[in-house]
Amino acid sequence: xxxxxxxxxxxxxxxxxxxxxxxxxxxxxxxxxxxxxxxxxxxxxxxxxxxxxxxxxxxxxxxxxxxxxxxxxxxxxxxxxxxxxxxxxxxxxxxxxxxxxxxxxxxxxxxxxxxxxxxxxxxxxxxxxxxxxxxxxxxxxxxxxxxxxxxxxxxxxxxxxxxxxxxxxxxxxxxxxxxxxxxxxxxxxxxxxxxxxxxxxxxxxxxxxxxxxxxxxxxxxxxxxxxxxxxxxxxxxxxxx
Numbered sequence: 225x226x227x228x229x230x231x232x233x234x235x236x237x238x239x240x241x242x243x244x245x246x247x248x249x250x251x252x253x254x255x256x257x258x259x260x261x262x263x264x265x266x267x268x269x270x271x272x273x274x275x276x277x278x279x280x281x282x283x284x285x286x287x288x289x290x291x292x293x294x295x296x297x298x299x300x301x302x303x304x305x306x307x308x309x310x311x312x313x314x315x316x317x318x319x320x321x322x323x324x325x326x327x328x329x330x331x332x333x334x335x336x337x338x339x340x341x342x343x344x345x346x347x348x349x350x351x352x353x354x355x356x357x358x359x360x361x362x363x364x365x366x367x368x369x370x371x372x373x374x375x376x377x378x379x380x381x382x383x384x385x386x387x388x389x390x391x392x393x394x395x396x397x398x399x400x401x402x403x404x405x406x407x408x409x410x411x412x413x414x415x416x417x418x419x420x421x422x423x424x425x426x427x428x429x430x431x432x433x434x435x436x437x438x439x440x441x442x443x444x445x446x447x448x449x450x451x452x453x454x455x456x457x458x459x460x461x462x463x464x465x
Contacts, residue, residue, distance in 0.1 A: 270364075270382035272402035277436045279381040281367040282324035285390055285426070286316040287360045289333070294341030294348070310348045312341035313377055314355055316363070322430055323437055327367065327374050336365060337377040352384040362388040362395055362429070389421075395429045396421035407432050 270276050277283065292313040298306040318332050328334045340350035355361060364386050368376040380386050385398045394412070397403060399422055410428040 270386050270401065273397075273404055273407070273433075274436055274440060276364045276381060276386060276401070277323070277433055278440045279366065280323065280364040281370075282326065282363070282365040282378065283322040283433055284316075284318055284324075284326075284363050284365070285320040285322070285360065286318050286334075286363055288314055288355050288357050289317045290315040291354065291357045294343040296343060309339075310341060310343045311337045311339055312350075312354055313337050319360065320430075322433055324365075324367070327369055328378075335377040336363070337379055352380060352382075352387050355387070360390045362390055364388075390426060393426045395424050395426050397424065398422075404432060404436070 270279070292315070294310055294312045296308045296310050298308055314336050316334050316336055318326065318334065326332075326334050338350060338352065338354055340348040341354055342348075363378075364381050365378040366381050367378050368374065385400045387398065389396045399420055403422065403424075407424055407428065410424050412423050412425060
């Protein structure tokens with residue numbers, strides 16, 4: 225009974241730490257065609273910039289230094305009863321810390337993880353696109369010191385709406401993320417952009433994030449704020465031991 229409780233705890237923790245759990249049937253089938261990945265629609269999303277700041281322990285500008293191959297990981301403390309999940313680690317070089325502190329070493333770099341990725345030739349669904357090597361982003365991150373897991377890679381606090389590229393001093397917000405009234409008036413026309421993101425100068429965004437942080441209450445940490453329910457796929461990762 226105690227072993228089952230431990231397993232349940234780490235199964236929940238694995239979801240909380242931003243890792244997709246996988247379920248069902250055949251090792252041979254190729255899971256997650258494009259339609260499967262895009263069908264993730266019932267997830268909890270960050271609605272606005274205030275939520276993004278409130279749920280974040282760390283907000284930084286950083287550049288993706290390296291995207292590691294996806295791996296499967298045993299999340300269960302009871303190694304005789306393994307519980308696996310697929311995730312992708314990324315090394316991020318810090319350009320500017322806006323809020324919070326980096327506790328990983330060295331402090332001008334940190335490791336973060338994203339759920340899913342391509343593992344053993346199979347593509348596992350992600351809740352946001354895997355970030356691109358060499359590109360710079362505005363990161364809204366959860367860290368895990370408060371849970372006694374300081375070495376656990378950081379994770380984004382939301383899904384695809386929280387992926388915010390930064391190019392040549394211009395921040396490109398997903399249009400589904402509602403901004404503050406002040407930032408709405410700061411939108412610019414980005415001549416180099418062919419997408420539909422909301423472009424704002426970084427020099428306007430940073431002070432607004434700091435201002436939001438000053439008036440928001442302390443965040444309420446909730447497992448559902450970090451990642452939605454696991455996504456069903458056609459492969460049982462735990463059959464691949």
